[in-house]
Amino acid sequence: MGDGNYSTYIFLGALIVLMFWMTSRTKKRQRAAEEFRDNLAVGQEVMTGSGLFGTIVAVDGERVTLRSGTGADASTSEWLRQAVAKVVEPVQEVQGEPDADDAGDTAAGDTDGSTDKDMRGTAASDE
The missing domain is CATH 2.30.30 (SH3 type barrels.)
Incomplete structure (x- = not known):
């Protein structure tokens, strides 16, 4: 018995454990889906x-x-x-007028009225 045999057995054992684990997860999902359909x-x-x-x-x-x-x-x-x-x-559905905060198109923290294009132009000219 060489060292190669032990690693083969370990690999096969890990593969079998992985197969059982995946099968149990699939069965659990199937049971949950069946219970969901039964409770409609x-x-x-x-x-x-x-x-x-x-x-x-x-x-x-x-x-x-x-x-x-x-x-x-x-x-x-x-x-x-x-x-x-x-x-x-x-x-x-919510009835009523939109809030005053929702009326503007400015993002939070963007109060100077500049657009993304303005910001890109400024950043490019600073370099």
């Missing part, structure tokens, strides 16, 4: 894997019915549970 409920705002946003209006076995759009533009479509990628928080 009517009224949730979701996004599908292809990027469609909608509200769940019915859950029937492996099918989920989504309503997308509002008012006269609203439509429904059926999707597999597996197509739902994530639950999204509904966007809350």
Whole structure:
């Protein structure tokens, strides 16, 4: 038995440990995704894997019915549970006028009114 055999065994052992670790992480992700799909409920705002946003209006076995759009533009479509990628928080529209701080285009700390072009010209002329 030479030193080469020990390093081969160590390498194979590390490879086997790595394979088991990767397999366990994959199984954990699959369980989490399955639990997520099992907990889908009517009224949730979701996004599908292809990027469609909608509200769940019915859950029937492996099918989920989504309503997308509002008012006269609203439509429904059926999707597999597996197509739902994530639950999204509904966007809350804020009524009112923008703050006075948001009205200007100046960045924080940039109060002299100079533009980036002015700054580049100044830096180039200083050299």
